[in-house]
Amino acid sequence: MDSLSRIAVVEDDPEISRMMVSYMTDHGFEVTPARNGRDLDRLMSGGKIDCVILDVGLPGEDGLSICRRLRGKSTVPIIMVTGRGTETDRIVGLELGADDYLPKPFNPRELVARVRAVMRRSAAADQPQASAPQTLLFEGWRLDMARRQLFAPDGTPRSLTSGEFNILSIFCQNPRKVLSRDDLLDLLHGRAAAVFDRSIDVQISRLRRKIETNLKDPTFIKTVRYGGYFFTPLVTLMADS
Numbered sequence: 001m002d003s004l005s006r007i008a009v010v011e012d013d014p015e016i017s018r019m020m021v022s023y024m025t026d027h028g029f030e031v032t033p034a035r036n037g038r039d040l041d042r043l044m045s046g047g048k049i050d051c052v053i054l055d056v057g058l059p060g061e062d063g064l065s066i067c068r069r070l071r072g073k074s075t076v077p078i079i080m081v082t083g084r085g086t087e088t089d090r091i092v093g094l095e096l097g098a099d100d101y102l103p104k105p106f107n108p109r110e111l112v113a114r115v116r117a118v119m120r121r122s123a124a125a126d127q128p129q130a131s132a133p134q135t136l137l138f139e140g141w142r143l144d145m146a147r148r149q150l151f152a153p154d155g156t157p158r159s160l161t162s163g164e165f166n167i168l169s170i171f172c173q174n175p176r177k178v179l180s181r182d183d184l185l186d187l188l189h190g191r192a193a194a195v196f197d198r199s200i201d202v203q204i205s206r207l208r209r210k211i212e213t214n215l216k217d218p219t220f221i222k223t224v225r226y227g228g229y230f231f232t233p234l235v236t237l238m239a240d241s
């Protein structure tokens with residue numbers, strides 16, 4: 001890293017805020033605290049912020065609303081910090097586009113690890129190769145990456161949830177390779193990873209229902225030993241039309 005990464009910490013509890021700021025500063029980040037959404041807006045318009053750590057429980061505009069607003073205008077990595085017993089907040093936060101979440105109370109070391117991870121992913125996503133959307137073909141099926149749509153061999157569209165689409169596109173980009181659950185999570189770039197972690201098998205079984213003809217003996221997505229999956233088709237790139 002050529003310069004210090006700039007982190008905004010949005011937290012109204014002064015003690016927690018101080019703890020985060022000092023720990024992260026010690027670990028080589030340039031950290032600026034903000035007490036609420038307005039502070040954060042000021043910070044964001046004042047210069048580049050590389051990562052936002054956002055508490056959900058804030059007086060006034062809450063973290064979820066700030067997250068939604070931020071996503072409307074920026075791709076800055078966001079880590080939500082949620083109170084205990086607020087499972088819904090976590091899921092809503094991820095759906096609103098947060099990159100990760102951390103439940104309170106947390107170990108500051110964990111926070112630093114998460115920040116580094118989301119920033120790594122965001123740097124990787126900025127690489128130009130990730131930008132060109134393509135259409136991928138397998139066994140007559142067509143996966144349109146730009147429109148995020150799947151078409152059956154007879155040309156009819158099959159609706160996929162965003163989770164199902166993400167998994168299928170990972171399979172299509174990594175065909176004929178054994179992918180463990182961990183591999184799948186890594187390849188999903190950690191976005192909503194916490195949700196997928198618990199439901200990856202569920203997502204895959206739903207996906208199978210949409211593309212396999214015989215669920216008892218799936219031909220596209222095979223389960224392999226020790227919790228892995230294998231996408232059997234040969235995948236080709238459709239030439240631009």
Ligand code: CA
Pocket residue numbers: 011012013055056057058
């Ligand atoms: Ca709070």
